[in-house]
Amino acid sequence: MPRLLLSIICILSATNLVAQDAITLPVPPGWRVENTSYPPPWAKSLPWKGTLQLRFPKPFFDASSDFFWSYPILYQLRGNVINSDEQVRRALLEYDAGLYGGQFPKKNVKMDITRRRADNKYPVIVVNGFDPFTTKKPLRTWIVFHRRYDKKSDTTTILLLRSSHPYEKDSQVWKSLKTLFQAPAGF
Numbered sequence: 001m002p003r004l005l006l007s008i009i010c011i012l013s014a015t016n017l018v019a020q021d022a023i024t025l026p027v028p029p030g031w032r033v034e035n036t037s038y039p040p041p042w043a044k045s046l047p048w049k050g051t052l053q054l055r056f057p058k059p060f061f062d063a064s065s066d067f068f069w070s071y072p073i074l075y076q077l078r079g080n081v082i083n084s085d086e087q088v089r090r091a092l093l094e095y096d097a098g099l100y101g102g103q104f105p106k107k108n109v110k111m112d113i114t115r116r117r118a119d120n121k122y123p124v125i126v127v128n129g130f131d132p133f134t135t136k137k138p139l140r141t142w143i144v145f146h147r148r149y150d151k152k153s154d155t156t157t158i159l160l161l162r163s164s165h166p167y168e169k170d171s172q173v174w175k176s177l178k179t180l181f182q183a184p185a186g187f
Contacts, residue, residue: 023157025053025074026184032056038075042098046091050077050155055181061134069131069141070163070173072181077156080149085113088125088145096129104130104138116167118144118174122187124167142167144174146187159185 027033034054039046053074059065075082082091089111097106110128118124123145131139144167146159161177168174 022051022076023074023185025055025072025181027055028057028180030058032058032060038077040095040098042101043094044098046094048075048077048079048081048091050075063131063134066165066173067176068134068164069139070165070177072177072185073158073160073162074181074185075156075158075160077158079154079156080151081156082147082158083149083156088113092125092127092143096127100130100132103132103136118167119169119178122146139164144178146182146185148186157186159187 032055034056036052038048038050038052040052053076054071056071057067059067060069060071062068082088092111093106093109096109097104109130112126114124114126116124125143125145127141127143129139129141131137141162141164144161146161147156149156159181161174161181163173163177165171165173
């Protein structure tokens with residue numbers, strides 16, 4: 001009997017460890033990696049804790065490229081967090097305002113958390129913000145927002161697929177982002 005009990009405990013422990021395993025986004029050839037703690041250094045006022053992964057294609061900074069400002073962002077956060085439109089708005093606003101480094105007033109950043117869905121499932125968010133890196137001009141980006149909460153590990157996983165190209169299911173940019181990052185992130 002003790003051996004059976006020990007076996008059951010080991011199986012349950014292993015199952016729990018699998019549920020808590022961190023996700024690592026793939027790194028396609030030529031893409032740049034950025035991994036940091038959450039909140040990121042440029043948005044320390046955010047209250048949530050965890051990790052942040054970003055992947056940038058080589059032409060991310062090329063305003064003439066289809067992949068200009070097109071990248072995935074993966075949050076893995078402790079607790080059941082960023083679970084309302086208000087919290088999503090706050091997370092994105094603080095993230096972007098910090099990224100702009102004071103070059104564009106936070107009050108000028110506008111967001112539309114639309115009821116439009118990507119693939120009839122994931123909310124599409126439109127951000128009227130700023131490009132602090134290349135053009136130094138206002139920039140509109142589209143975000144496909146993925147979120148899930150795992151009760152066992154008490155972890156919220158959020159995948160943002162973001163691009164300066166409007167979300168269109170058949171767009172090569174959006175097909176690439178979805179193909180490369182949705183499944184590995186578990187969506």
